[in-house]
Amino acid sequence: MTYCVGMRLDKGLIFMSDTRTNSGVDNISVFKKMFTWETPGERYITLMTAGNLATTQAVVSVLEERTKVPHERKPSIMEAPTMFQVARIIGETLREEIARMKAAAGPNATTTFSASIIVGGQIKDMDPKLFMVYPEGNFIEAGDDTPFFQIGETKYGRPILVRAYDRDMSFNDAIKLLMVSFDSTIKANLSVDLPLDLQIYAHGSFAGRNRRILADDPYYNLIANQWSEALKTAFHSLPDYTG
Amino acid sequence: MTYCVGMRLDKGLIFMSDTRTNSGVDNISVFKKMFTWETPGERYITLMTAGNLATTQAVVSVLEERTKVPHERKPSIMEAPTMFQVARIIGETLREEIARMKAAAGPNATTTFSASIIVGGQIKDMDPKLFMVYPEGNFIEAGDDTPFFQIGETKYGRPILVRAYDRDMSFNDAIKLLMVSFDSTIKANLSVDLPLDLQIYAHGSFAGRNRRILADDPYYNLIANQWSEALKTAFHSLPDYTG
Numbered sequence: 001m002t003y004c005v006g007m008r009l010d011k012g013l014i015f016m017s018d019t020r021t022n023s024g025v026d027n028i029s030v031f032k033k034m035f036t037w038e039t040p041g042e043r044y045i046t047l048m049t050a051g052n053l054a055t056t057q058a059v060v061s062v063l064e065e066r067t068k069v070p071h072e073r074k075p076s077i078m079e080a081p082t083m084f085q086v087a088r089i090i091g092e093t094l095r096e097e098i099a100r101m102k103a104a105a106g107p108n109a110t111t112t113f114s115a116s117i118i119v120g121g122q123i124k125d126m127d128p129k130l131f132m133v134y135p136e137g138n139f140i141e142a143g144d145d146t147p148f149f150q151i152g153e154t155k156y157g158r159p160i161l162v163r164a165y166d167r168d169m170s171f172n173d174a175i176k177l178l179m180v181s182f183d184s185t186i187k188a189n190l191s192v193d194l195p196l197d198l199q200i201y202a203h204g205s206f207a208g209r210n211r212r213i214l215a216d217d218p219y220y221n222l223i224a225n226q227w228s229e230a231l232k233t234a235f236h237s238l239p240d241y242t243g
Numbered sequence: 244m245t246y247c248v249g250m251r252l253d254k255g256l257i258f259m260s261d262t263r264t265n266s267g268v269d270n271i272s273v274f275k276k277m278f279t280w281e282t283p284g285e286r287y288i289t290l291m292t293a294g295n296l297a298t299t300q301a302v303v304s305v306l307e308e309r310t311k312v313p314h315e316r317k318p319s320i321m322e323a324p325t326m327f328q329v330a331r332i333i334g335e336t337l338r339e340e341i342a343r344m345k346a347a348a349g350p351n352a353t354t355t356f357s358a359s360i361i362v363g364g365q366i367k368d369m370d371p372k373l374f375m376v377y378p379e380g381n382f383i384e385a386g387d388d389t390p391f392f393q394i395g396e397t398k399y400g401r402p403i404l405v406r407a408y409d410r411d412m413s414f415n416d417a418i419k420l421l422m423v424s425f426d427s428t429i430k431a432n433l434s435v436d437l438p439l440d441l442q443i444y445a446h447g448s449f450a451g452r453n454r455r456i457l458a459d460d461p462y463y464n465l466i467a468n469q470w471s472e473a474l475k476t477a478f479h480s481l482p483d484y485t486g
Contacts (some may be wrong), residue, residue: 049255159427163471164478170483180478184402211486223481228406230477235407235423237473238466241415243454 001191002033002152004048004162008130008142010168013120013201017048017180018152018186020193034197035060036208037067037078045077045086045205046199050151051115051135058097059115063090077154083121083129087139090119092227095137116151120201128203139158156179156188171200176223181215183224194220244434245276245395247291248335248421249361249375251385253411256363256444259421260291261395261429262456273480277440279451280310280321286366287449288320288329289442294358294378296366301340302358306333326364330382330409333362338380359394365446371446399431400424409410414443419466422456437463 004017017033028142036046042074049056066076074117080086094117120130130142132149142149145166161181163224169177175198196213214219247260260276274296292299309319315447323329337360344356363373373385377390385392390410393401404424410419418441428435441457456463 066285081478116364132328136417148300155431156402158431159399162430162472163474172486175484175486176481180481187405218299218485219482219484226481227477230402230480231406231474233480234470234473234477235403235420237476238419238423238469239462240419240423241462243415243418 001051001189002096003182003185003192004050004118004151005148005181006048006087006120006130006227007148008128009174010052011171012203013050013128013130014171014178015120015199016182018182018192019195019197020191022191023192030195034199038207038211043078043121044201044208045119045121046201046208047090047117047119048188049115051116052113055097055101055113055115059093062093062120066200070178071206073162075206078187082126083123086121087119091133092118093140094133094135095116098135109222119149122206153185153189153192157185160184179220179223180227183227186201189225244432246400246425246428246435247276247293247294247361247394248391249291249363249373250391250417250423251371252417254414255369255446256373257414257417258289258291258363258442259333259425260440261425263437264296264433265434269414272422273423275440277442279442279453281322281450284319285448287444287451288361288364289444289451290333290360291361291408292358293450294485295354295356296358298340298344298358302336304388325369326366330362330374330376331366333360334376334380334382336377339380343379361394365449370477396432396435399423403427420433422463422466426470
């Protein structure tokens with residue numbers, strides 16, 4: 001499994017992904033699921049992937065190649081005029097890779113090769129945008145009503161996101177919120193685990209700041225330990241039942 | 244969908260189930276998913292069901308008939324010598340009903356007729372027991388390490404159960420905990436909803452106390468409203484990120 005969250009804030013965008021992949025509980029590995037492309041002063045794009053690892057790696061490789069090989073450069077996410085066009089290129093690439101693998105594997109394949117992608121970024125003179133791309137190649141954009149997207153194991157970590165998210169929160173508060181959401185997921189599902197990748201994108205900076213959060217990260221462990229106590233305290237602060 | 248939780252406490256057993264059934268979001272109904280059988284001073288049994296409604300109603304009807312019709316009375320859950328035997332009868336009945344419907348529907352059926360059951364109770368001179376019964380007819384028993392079972396939409400409401408459950412908690416605290424867990428689930432999944440059925444069983448009483456919690460229940464709404472605020476307060480009480 002996988003857990004990734006992308007959030008739109010007034011201050012910019014923030015992304016967090018885990019790094020565990022598994023094929024059965026006895027076959028786990030660490031793979032990066034977050035990828036960033038930047039042109040200083042002009043554009044910033046980050047995507048995160050969930051689903052079949054061969055599919056998502058192929059999608060990222062195709063996108064990456066097109067940014068480098070001049071004669072195969074179109075359509076390149078580094079030349080698309082808008083983030084909408086970036087999302088469209090990613091969606092088409094995803095759909096094509098899934099179709100290619102399905103065709104090659106034939107009707108008896110035991111997997112669907114499916115995958116989902118969260119992509120966010122900003123192009124000069126335009127606002128930052130955040131999209132969720134489906135395996136069919138279509139996509140939706142985050143708005144004021146739904147300002148964040150989750151992919152993978154989304155349920156355990158959702159209640160706190162829904163309740164504590166605030167569009168004008170600071171990046172540091174957003175990091176705290178993401179860590180709580182990831183902690184709830186990691187404690188409940190063995191197929192989601194540290195290290196975590198974190199990417200912070202400040203509006204208009206055209207450059208992300210990234211950090212890898214390792215299993216011995218002092219702040220993550222502080223949050224993981226104190227959240228259990230804070231939840232218990234919150235629970236006991238509720239009025240008692242007297243039926 | 245469905246959400247049901249059964250808990251083993253030092254003081255006895257407690258059960259909560261929702262009442263929404265759906266076949267698509269445009270076809271929802273209210274059905275009871277909690278059923279109780281009692282012989283004063285001798286035995287108490289409550290079960291809760293999730294899954295195919297025709298299957299679970301058939302299982303309950305068969306169990307019920309066998310408690311009433313003398314010549315079909317064996318194997319009856321009201322005569323089984325232990326709760327283990329009660330769980331075995333329920334498991335066999337569940338497996339038989341699923342097999343019967345599958346056989347009748349043939350290989351082209353578009354449903355699996357599957358269902359799961361939580362059953363708990365007490366028989367005189369023995370301790371209360373709590374079991375989860377699988378569609379295959381086998382079952383597991385709650386112990387000190389895993390003192391509660393969930394069926395249906397289990398993920399949203401699990402983190403608070405894991406953290407705030409305490410085996411020596413009062414029934415009133417357990418009701419508060421269940422309401423928080425159900426509120427998180429109801430807020431996230433349209434196919435789980437009030438009214439809720441609540442059943443409290445005190446160790447050695449051989450009689451359950453039951454209550455239906457309606458949509459306008461003042462205490463439920465108090466909890467639902469205050470939990471959002473309590474979660475936010477808990478979140479803000481955590482140490483800030485300063486990376």
